Amino acid sequence: MDATRGRGVSARAMGLVAGREVRTRVRNKTFIWTTVVIVVGIMVAGFLISTFADDVVPAQMVGVTAETAVLGPPLVAAGTATGVPIETRTVTATTGEELVRDGTLDALITGDATDPVVVVKTGVGSSLRLSFAILAQQLALDEEITALGGNPAEVAQNVATASLDVRALEQAAPVDESLAVTGMLGGVLIFIAIAITGQLVAQGVVEEKTSRVVELLLSTIRPWELMAGKVLGIGAIGLGQLVLIAGTGLGTAAATGVLADIQINITATVLWVLLWFVLGYAMFSLVLAAMSALVSRQEDVGSVVTPVMLVMMIPYFVGITVGIRNPSSPLVTNLSLVPFFSPFLMPIRIATGTVAGWELALTVTLAVGILPVLVWLTGRIYGNAVLRTGARVSLREALRGS
Amino acid sequence: MSPAILEFDSLSKAYGRLQALRSASFSVRAGEIFGFVGSNGAGKTTAMRIALGVLAADAGEVRWAGAPLDLEARRRVGYMPEERGLYPRMKVGGQLVYLGRLHGMSPAEARAAMEAWTLRLGVAGRRDDEVQKLSLGNQQRVQLTAALMHDPSVLILDEPFSGLDPVAVDVMSDVLRERADAGVPVVFSSHQLALVEGLCDRVGIIRNGSMVAVGSIAELRRTEAPRWVVDAPDAPAGxxxxxxxxxxxxxxxxxTTLEVSSTAPGAEQAVLAAALRTGRVREFAPVRPSLAELYRDVVSQAEPPLPSAPPATRGRSRWTRRGDAA
Known part of the structure; x- marks a missing residue:
């Protein structure tokens, strides 16, 4: 059998195995509904954010009488300072009370300007309480200033422009928080996607072992073809799901304008996330496929998957704790260069612009370069272990061969 | 062109310190049904798994038509593993088409073969059901479909009859005979010796990893010391x-059962003459042991006597170890 033909046969075998994985998943109701729920959830979230982002707190309606109309502007200013939009409306005391009672007005200020009375239906709402308190202090202050012979308006002017001289001991990190959050979300998305798809690979390997169908399969194809086909098929599904999710996110953002004010090349960020998913998935799923070939029962899958997941969690937690605050810290920088850790840390460094070109080139090269070694090693473990049912096969036995 | 023979040549395999196969050899001609019998753990499954490449032999090889049975050639083998294996949550039809395609069939060929064989084996009505919803007997039929649908050149079936109802046994027997008549060498293992005796052209008996007897039932019966039974009611003792x-x-x-060890032709006639001298002879016939008797005889030899075992009355061997005649 010449080499070209051998490659063709292998490609066909892997294609068949991968095709079965894809067909099995896309016909799976749980898979379909999970995907639909995620996609719809992203669109709904984007819509809700865009609807409420501009007008998060509804304006409070406060009635003033002709006598207290002068208190309107300071109240609106106090509201602005505390983040509560306030609108005033001049009414007579009687109609004002009617309007408070039927809810049109949240409060009514009656009495006279120096000694006002606030009329409310049942109590001062939490959003107005602070504004009224500031207004009351302001009135008390004005009274004192007037009593001391000063001009309240002049004092207010001076107070408003007063500021302290600030001397920073260190240069602030030039990191926009929204960029770090975007990068971290990329890392989290990659983590979740690899954890889910990796788990599918592990379960798939053990399912074939438990049902013994692997013996029938391996009488027609080589072990590494079966393993590689499975990894490719599930990876294609995972990537497709990720593209769908990222595409929905981008589309929703574009349609609603949610991310319009974020200083980031969102398309490039998404492409990097997809690339790091592919590289990270390839590394972790091969390891998971080999590890899960060591056990024969679904209930033992956890014992081989957990150690791998723990390794994944190291960069994940470094990313969401240190990485988001200080993406250029030595911890993040050094870990991000380690092949199995790069996929979770690089997105945050890329998004915040704290990565050098050579570092990117190096990590991508390392991740791609380690794959052939990983394929050989995991293929060997898988091939030696996958037909041995019963007790758990030790890693050493699987490496040595039978 | 090399003769179409499936050869198991001097296979040896050890699992740690357990020697599962010790230079076991036999061969199966095209068009022949070969019954492979032996106790549990004697090495039948190991030999078949080596043939299918799911296990590597320590020594020896399996050849088909003169060439080693490599991956390419194995796609032309129909295999039924001892441990039945199908995807439990995959539908019968889709699963069979997938397995057919792994054997090199095109999608259309695989679909047509799946439809024809499920019809033949009586599981056509279950094509759209998940395998796990089928009874064990029907799962077995699906498994056999998987072994047959790609029109294999060689059939290697590990315990194909276990768990089948009588009707399915008949269907399976017919199919095996039909495939053999089409020129396919068929090897199957079984503990149902009466069935093996009725179906097989040749039989191989394996014990502790060694082939202890290979040949047709008639050949296995032909021993150097044939036995005869004489019913002579008037004969005195001795x-x-x-x-x-x-x-x-x-x-x-x-x-009286006698063993005639003389190789001279007609040696049994002296026995008949002696019997006739005692008076009436109601029966004089060669003893034709069933496969079950032959098997017990071979397998019980050289095994450590069990405390509860009946006294070993069979004496010395009626057997000589035969090489592979094929």
Whole structure:
């Protein structure tokens, strides 16, 4: 059998195995509904954010009488300072009370300007309480200033422009928080996607072992073809799901304008996330496929998957704790260069612009370069272990061969 | 062109310190049904798994038509593993088409073959059901479909009859005979010796990893010391003593079983003559042991006697170890 033909046969075998994985998943109701729920959830979230982002707190309606109309502007200013939009409306005391009672007005200020009375239906709402308190202090202050012979308006002017001289001991990190959050979300998305798809690979390997169908399969194809086909098929599904999710996110953002004010090349960020998913998935799923070939029962899958997941969690937690605050810290920088850790840390460094070109080139090269070694090693473990049912096969036995 | 023979040549395999196969050899001609029998753990499954490449032999190889049975050639083999294996949550039809395609069929070929074979094996109505919803017997039929649908050139079936109902056994027997008549060498293992005796052209008996007997049932019966049974009601005790080359190996009332070790043609005629001298002879016939008897005889030899085992009355071997005649 010449080499070209051998490659063709292998490609066909892997294609068949991968095709079965894809067909099995896309016909799976749980898979379909999970995907639909995620996609719809992203669109709904984007819509809700865009609807409420501009007008998060509804304006409070406060009635003033002709006598207290002068208190309107300071109240609106106090509201602005505390983040509560306030609108005033001049009414007579009687109609004002009617309007408070039927809810049109949240409060009514009656009495006279120096000694006002606030009329409310049942109590001062939490959003107005602070504004009224500031207004009351302001009135008390004005009274004192007037009593001391000063001009309240002049004092207010001076107070408003007063500021302290600030001397920073260190240069602030030039990191926009929204960029770090975007990068971290990329890392989290990659983590979740690899954890889910990796788990599918592990379960798939053990399912074939438990049902013994692997013996029938391996009488027609080589072990590494079966393993590689499975990894490719599930990876294609995972990537497709990720593209769908990222595409929905981008589309929703574009349609609603949610991310319009974020200083980031969102398309490039998404492409990097997809690339790091592919590289990270390839590394972790091969390891998971080999590890899960060591056990024969679904209930033992956890014992081989957990150690791998723990390794994944190291960069994940470094990313969401240190990485988001200080993406250029030595911890993040050094870990991000380690092949199995790069996929979770690089997105945050890329998004915040704290990565050098050579570092990117190096990590991508390392991740791609380690794959052939990983394929050989995991293929060997898988091939030696996958037909041995019963007790758990030790890693050493699987490496040595039978 | 090399003769179409499936050869298991000097296979050896050890699992740690357990020697599962010790230079086991036999061969199966095209068009022949070969029954592979032996106790549990004797090495049948190991030999078949080596043939299918799911296990590597320590020594020896399996050849088909003169060439090693490599991956390419194995796609032309129909295999039924001892441990039945199908995807439990995959539908019968889709699963069979997938397995057919792994054997090199095109999608259309695989679909047509799946439809034809499920019809033939009586599971056509279950094509759209998940395998796990089928009874064990029907799962077995699906498994057999998987072994047959790609029109294999060689059939290797590990315990194909276990768990089948009588109707399915008949269907399976017919299919195996039909495939053999089409020129396919068929090897199957079984503990149902009566079935093997009725179906197989040749039989191989394996014990502790070694082939202890290979040949047709008639050949296995043909021993160097054939046995004869004589029913002579008037004969006194010890009537056959002193006949040269004849040993009495059993006595049941008036029926005497004798072993004739003389190789001279017609040596049994001396026995008949001696019997006739005692008076009436109601029966004089060669003993034709069933496969089950032959098997027990071979397998019980050289095994450590068990405390509860009946006394070893069978004496020395009626067997000689035969090489592979094929």
């Amino acid at each position: 009537w056959a003593d002193g006949l040269p080359g004849v040993a009495v190996v059993g006595l049941d009332r008036t029926r």
